[in-house]
Amino acid sequence: MTVKDLVKKVFMVEILQGMALTLKMMFTPAVTRQYPEEKRPVFPGFRGLHALPRRPDGTARCVGCGLCAAVCPSQCIKVYTSEGPDHTKVVDGYEIEVLRCIYCAFCVEACPFGAISLTEHYEYSDYSREPFYMNKEMLLSNWDKYMAGKKGEDYFKKFWRPMSEDYQTPENQPVFKGRTK
Numbered sequence: 078m079t080v081k082d083l084v085k086k087v088f089m090v091e092i093l094q095g096m097a098l099t100l101k102m103m104f105t106p107a108v109t110r111q112y113p114e115e116k117r118p119v120f121p122g123f124r125g126l127h128a129l130p131r132r133p134d135g136t137a138r139c140v141g142c143g144l145c146a147a148v149c150p151s152q153c154i155k156v157y158t159s160e161g162p163d164h165t166k167v168v169d170g171y172e173i174e175v176l177r178c179i180y181c182a183f184c185v186e187a188c189p190f191g192a193i194s195l196t197e198h199y200e201y202s203d204y205s206r207e208p209f210y211m212n213k214e215m216l217l218s219n220w221d222k223y224m225a226g227k228k229g230e231d232y233f234k235k236f237w238r239p240m241s242e243d244y245q246t247p248e249n250q251p252v253f254k255g256r257t258k
């Protein structure tokens with residue numbers, strides 16, 4: 078045992094340090110928030126309740142590619158599609174089982190069209206599971222309620238821009254250009 082350790086033991090330095098810390102905490106203001114009267118600030122890009130963004134004409138941006146469902150680690154997204162009269166893909170249904178979501182936002186990152194978002198809304202507790210099985214209409218209405226206007230625009234412009242924008246065709250890669258004559 079060194080002299081330093083001996084002095085520490087004799088004068089109970091570590092115990093006194095612990096007691097000093099306890100005394101300090103007694104005079105430090107409490108950090109507990111009195112929720113729901115006091116709400117925490119929500120920052121842009123917060124991962125709250127899900128929403129399906131709309132195009133300017135009011136229809137869902139989702140094209141039914143299924144990338145969000147494929148990437149979702151909780152497997153809580155289901156996309157239902159069918160073939161339309163002119164061979165286009167029609168999104169018949171879109172469902173999220175919100176209680177299984179872990180708010181990783183992989184779905185937002187994977188979507189090439191900015192067609193799914195997480196909103197700033199986090200106060201959605203309930204007494205049964207049913208309200209948490211969200212269908213396409215409910216998710217579109219979440220967009221109207223929580224992200225309409227500038228808030229929704231900013232969400233994608235400043236924070237969750239579709240990651241497909243980061244990728245470009247490599248310079249030497251042959252690409253289809255169409256016939257020239």
Ligand code: SF4
Nearest residue numbers: 139140142143145188
């Ligand atoms: S939300 Fe995006 S990734 Fe998911 S199916 Fe629709 S377009 Fe595809």
Ligand code: SF4
Nearest residue numbers: 149178179181182184
């Ligand atoms: S945030 Fe993550 S867990 Fe939740 S729906 Fe999207 S991909 Fe799935």
